[in-house]
Amino acid sequence: MEFDAVLLPGRRAESIANGYWHDRTxxxxxxxxxxQHPDKLALTAISLDANGTRRxxxxxxxxxxxxxxxxxxxxxxxxxxxxxxxxxxxxxxxxxxxxxxxxxxxxxxxxxxxxxxxxxxxxxxxxxxxxxxxxxxxxxxxxxxxxxxxxxxxxxxxxxxxxxxxxxxxxxxxxxxxxxxxxxxxxxxxxxxxGADDVTQILYTSGTTGEPKGVQHSANTLVSNIVAYAERMHLGADDVVLMASPMAHQTGFLYGLVMPIVLQAHVVLQDIWEAKRAIEIINAEKVSFTMASTPFLTDLTRTVIETGQSVPSLKTFVCAGAPIPGPLVEQARNGLGTKIISAWGMTENGAVTTTCPEDDDVLSVTTDGRALPGVQVKVVDFDGKDMPVGEVGQLLVRCCSNFGGYLKRPHLNATDADGWFETGDMASVNKDGYIRISGRSKDVIIRGGENIPVFEIESLLYKHPAVAQVAIVSYADERLGERACAVAVLNEGTRFDMDTMVQFLREQRVAPQYMPERLVIVASMPATPSGKVQKFRLRDMLRDGLI
Known part of the structure; x- marks a missing residue:
C-alpha cells in the first residue's frame, strides 16, 4: 500500500527543533x-458482552x-x-x-x-x-x-x-x-x-462529501498530542485510565490505547457502556482518569446520585464531542467529586483545546478550552482575515499533531502552505485564548460524540420514489447533545412515514446509529433565491415547534 501523508515532511524540522516530535514509536x-516495570499491571479488559476479564x-x-x-x-x-x-x-x-x-x-x-x-x-x-x-x-x-x-x-x-x-x-x-x-x-x-514518520494509523472520519475520508497519522503526530495532553492533565505512571469510549474513535485510541503505554500506566477497558458497572469498575480498579462524550458523563453522574455510590478515586473526567450543560458540571462536581474538563478536537488532530484542571468550573461550561502546547488556533472571516476577539468566524488550527493527509485524497487536505488546517467549524476566541465552538460550517451532526454523515444519508433517501426533496438537520437533545431529523417534501400522490424510512435505510445497509430519529413532511423547503435549502431555518422551525 502506498501512503500519501504529504503534510508530514514540511513540518518535520520545526517540530523536532521545538521538541514536539520525539522520534519514538x-x-x-x-x-x-x-x-522498567515488567510485572506492573498494564491492561485490564472487562467484557460485559462476554462477562469476562483479561489482565x-x-x-x-x-x-x-x-x-x-x-x-x-x-x-x-x-x-x-x-x-x-x-x-x-x-x-x-x-x-x-x-x-x-x-x-x-x-x-x-x-x-x-x-x-x-x-x-x-x-x-x-x-x-x-x-x-x-x-x-x-x-x-x-x-x-x-x-x-x-x-x-x-x-x-x-x-x-x-x-x-x-x-x-x-x-x-x-x-x-x-x-x-x-x-x-x-x-x-x-x-x-x-x-519509523516515527511512517503512517501507523488510518482512521476514517465522516464529512460532507458523501464518502468517509481516511485520516493518516504517524507515531510523531500521535505522541506529540499525547505528551502535551498528559502534561496538562497532570497524568503519570500512577494513574489508572478507564476507557469506555470506543477505541475505534480517536479519543479511545489516543487516550485509552497509546497514552497509557507512553505514561507506563494501567488502562482498564470497558466494552459496553453501563454506568452502574462503570462505577463498580472505577472503585475496584481505583480509576483516576477517563475521557468520553457528554452522554457518558450524564449517565455516570445520574447513577452516582441515584444509587448513592461514590467514586472517590476518579480525579478527572475529560468531556468532549458536545458542549457540557452548566447544571451537569455542577451535578458532576458535587455528585462525583471529580474535576470536569471541557475539550475539543478532531480525528485529524486529537485534542486541540482543553480547559485546565486549575481553571474555574465555569470555563468548562462557557468554553471549549485553550490550545495545548504545540497547537495554535485562530478565527478568520471567509476572506482569511483575523476576526476580532469574541466574534465568530472560521476556526483554523496549526499544530504538531496535525494529520499527514487524507488517504488518496490530498486535494481535500484543507491545509495551506503555512500549515493552517481548516477545521470546518465556526468559533470565537476570548481575550484569554479560550475558544467556543458555535456551530459547524461542515454539514455534520454529532450525536453523542458520533458524527452522522448527513450528505450520504440524504443521498440515499433521494433514491426513494416518494422523496422529492430531503434535508437532514439536528435538533437538541439533553443527553446526546443532538439528534437527527429528516425533513422531506414528497412527490405528489405518494406516502412516506417513519417506518418506511427506517426500513428503506436498513435495506441500504445503513448503520442504525446513522438513521434519522424523526421525520417531518413539509409542503416546501425554506430556500435561498438560488434554491439552496436553508437548514438553519429548518433547525429554528424544529426548535420553535413550527414543523
Missing part, C-alpha cells in the same frame, strides 16, 4: 515499560504482542500493509495495534456500529489485507456479515474472527500458537519496524 515506549502485565503484554505480530506475518502481512479491525474495546484491539507496529503494518480501526455499506467502502479504500471482526457482539453476527461481504473485498486475503474456534479464529491464527518462539521470529519482529 509505540515500540520504543513499550520497550521502556517492559524493561496483562507489561511482560505479558509484550510477549503477546510479539506472538500476534509473527502470526500476522504468517498471514502475509508486512511493512506498509493495512490490517482493518472492527472490534469493540477488547484486549485484542490494543494488542493488534501493538503487533502491527512491530512489523510496520498499519492499523485501520473501524467502529463496531458499521454495517455492510460503511465496511465495504473503508476496507476497499484502505486496501486492507486482513480484516479482523468479532464472531458476535451485542447479538449481531459480525462473522456472517464479513463472510458475506468477502467477495466484494478484493484486497482482503484473510478474515480473522475473534471468538471463533474455527481455523480462521483469532486464537488459532494469532494468539494461540507460540509464534514468538519460532526460529525466524526475532528477524520478523525487528527487521521491518516503522
Amino acid at each position: 509505540i515500540n520504543d515506549y513499550l520497550q521502556d515499560c517492559v524493561e 496483562f502485565t507489561y511482560r505479558e503484554l509484550t510477549q503477546m504482542t510479539d506472538r500476534i505480530a509473527v502470526g500476522l506475518s504468517r498471514l502475509g502481512v508486512g511493512k506498509g500493509d493495512v490490517v482493518a479491525m472492527q472490534l469493540p474495546n477488547w484486549w485484542q484491539f490494543s494488542l493488534l495495534y501493538l503487533a502491527c507496529s512491530r512489523i510496520g503494518a498499519v492499523l485501520n480501526p473501524l467502529m463496531h456500529i458499521f454495517r455492510e455499506r460503511e465496511l465495504k467502502f473503508m476496507v476497499n479504500h484502505a486496501e486492507a489485507k486482513v480484516l479482523v471482526v468479532p464472531k458476535t457482539f451485542r447479538g449481531f453476527d459480525y462473522e456472517g456479515m464479513a463472510m458475506n461481504l468477502r467477495p466484494e473485498l478484493p484486497s482482503v486475503q484473510h478474515v480473522v474472527v475473534v471468538g471463533s474456534k474455527a481455523r480462521h479464529g483469532f486464537d488459532a491464527l494469532l494468539s494461540g500458537p507460540e509464534w514468538e518462539n519460532e526460529p525466524d521470529a526475532a528477524a520478523i519482529l525487528t527487521q521491518h519496524r516503522p
Whole structure:
C-alpha cells in the first residue's frame, strides 16, 4: 500500500527543533515499560458482552504482542500493509495495534456500529489485507456479515474472527500458537519496524462529501498530542485510565490505547457502556482518569446520585464531542467529586483545546478550552482575515499533531502552505485564548460524540420514489447533545412515514446509529433565491415547534 501523508515532511524540522516530535514509536515506549516495570499491571479488559476479564502485565503484554505480530506475518502481512479491525474495546484491539507496529503494518480501526455499506467502502479504500471482526457482539453476527461481504473485498486475503474456534479464529491464527518462539521470529519482529514518520494509523472520519475520508497519522503526530495532553492533565505512571469510549474513535485510541503505554500506566477497558458497572469498575480498579462524550458523563453522574455510590478515586473526567450543560458540571462536581474538563478536537488532530484542571468550573461550561502546547488556533472571516476577539468566524488550527493527509485524497487536505488546517467549524476566541465552538460550517451532526454523515444519508433517501426533496438537520437533545431529523417534501400522490424510512435505510445497509430519529413532511423547503435549502431555518422551525 502506498501512503500519501504529504503534510508530514514540511513540518518535520520545526517540530523536532521545538521538541514536539520525539522520534519514538509505540515500540520504543513499550520497550521502556517492559524493561522498567515488567510485572506492573498494564491492561485490564472487562467484557460485559462476554462477562469476562483479561489482565496483562507489561511482560505479558509484550510477549503477546510479539506472538500476534509473527502470526500476522504468517498471514502475509508486512511493512506498509493495512490490517482493518472492527472490534469493540477488547484486549485484542490494543494488542493488534501493538503487533502491527512491530512489523510496520498499519492499523485501520473501524467502529463496531458499521454495517455492510460503511465496511465495504473503508476496507476497499484502505486496501486492507486482513480484516479482523468479532464472531458476535451485542447479538449481531459480525462473522456472517464479513463472510458475506468477502467477495466484494478484493484486497482482503484473510478474515480473522475473534471468538471463533474455527481455523480462521483469532486464537488459532494469532494468539494461540507460540509464534514468538519460532526460529525466524526475532528477524520478523525487528527487521521491518516503522519509523516515527511512517503512517501507523488510518482512521476514517465522516464529512460532507458523501464518502468517509481516511485520516493518516504517524507515531510523531500521535505522541506529540499525547505528551502535551498528559502534561496538562497532570497524568503519570500512577494513574489508572478507564476507557469506555470506543477505541475505534480517536479519543479511545489516543487516550485509552497509546497514552497509557507512553505514561507506563494501567488502562482498564470497558466494552459496553453501563454506568452502574462503570462505577463498580472505577472503585475496584481505583480509576483516576477517563475521557468520553457528554452522554457518558450524564449517565455516570445520574447513577452516582441515584444509587448513592461514590467514586472517590476518579480525579478527572475529560468531556468532549458536545458542549457540557452548566447544571451537569455542577451535578458532576458535587455528585462525583471529580474535576470536569471541557475539550475539543478532531480525528485529524486529537485534542486541540482543553480547559485546565486549575481553571474555574465555569470555563468548562462557557468554553471549549485553550490550545495545548504545540497547537495554535485562530478565527478568520471567509476572506482569511483575523476576526476580532469574541466574534465568530472560521476556526483554523496549526499544530504538531496535525494529520499527514487524507488517504488518496490530498486535494481535500484543507491545509495551506503555512500549515493552517481548516477545521470546518465556526468559533470565537476570548481575550484569554479560550475558544467556543458555535456551530459547524461542515454539514455534520454529532450525536453523542458520533458524527452522522448527513450528505450520504440524504443521498440515499433521494433514491426513494416518494422523496422529492430531503434535508437532514439536528435538533437538541439533553443527553446526546443532538439528534437527527429528516425533513422531506414528497412527490405528489405518494406516502412516506417513519417506518418506511427506517426500513428503506436498513435495506441500504445503513448503520442504525446513522438513521434519522424523526421525520417531518413539509409542503416546501425554506430556500435561498438560488434554491439552496436553508437548514438553519429548518433547525429554528424544529426548535420553535413550527414543523
